[in-house]
Amino acid sequence: MAQKKGPLFAEVARDISRLNGLLQQRGERTASTVGLTSARWSTLGILERAKQPLTVPEIARLGGQARQGVQRLVNAMVTDELLAYQDNPGHATSKKVAVTDKGRQIYYSLRERQETWSERVGKDMTFDDLKTLAQLLGRLLERLDK
Amino acid sequence: MAQKKGPLFAEVARDISRLNGLLQQRGERTASTVGLTSARWSTLGILERAKQPLTVPEIARLGGQARQGVQRLVNAMVTDELLAYQDNPGHATSKKVAVTDKGRQIYYSLRERQETWSERVGKDMTFDDLKTLAQLLGRLLERLDK
DNA sequence: TCCATGCTGTCAACGCGTTGTCATTTTGCG
């Protein structure tokens, strides 16, 4: 190997942490305009992308989070009528979680807003840059996931 | 523009959040072997990279965090003798924060460990890949920071 | 010099992630 990857990797790790903070901060701000938090927003996103009701542990696995935290979040969101529990034919106690009309409506209004924002942020990156970035991050993710 | 960047950007954002989680989890595990947390580790890192004592607000700015949270962390680390307050000639109440010998020793033992780990993780990425990744993340960071 | 403005430390409340534990249900294997 010509050069050490370690320091470079450390820089990447710092950048990711920093970016995550900025993105979350931005997400928090955007989401708050409709009374959401970024955690709730991304939970809605997971369910919408799945296009079907999921159990709490399934949501947790898809989001790479502890099921206990997701449980707490989902319970709160059910109380707020963004989500609703449905009976799960295959399981007596682990109910399916579905997005309500209210939740869906809020989610898509945020999606629009985020769309225009991300277009603006990505202004000085080409489509290919973004694709490369997504590809590299994906590889890293795959590597770290196991 | 040939294709929409929005969805791609959303994917990048999700990847960053996910990677941040995995990296923090890993950092937590590594740091815990010497009785540290990843937040304390990165605080030590900021001070070591600065190569000089800093005030709490300076640390917060460098880390992109709220000064109140950093203050709490630093106070705890001073109690644990990882950091120490020094008088600040230019300011009566905002003391400088310095790394103690104990803190420095722990930090560098972690650096070694992280070095070998990151070499292993970066195994299936070339040096150029990592460089490209760092460059793209840096651009994004710069864009979002303002 | 004085005073408005900003910076700093501290305390509090909150959101959200983690891990651990426990009782209960579900599962899959012998």
Next chain:
DNA sequence: CGCAAAATGACAACGCGTTGACAGCATGGA
């Protein structure tokens, strides 16, 4: 079929990030 192992919901404790508020110090301009 039966039973051990895994999955699930719940509750708790904790770490660490945020914002808001408030009092005291620092700084710069009138």
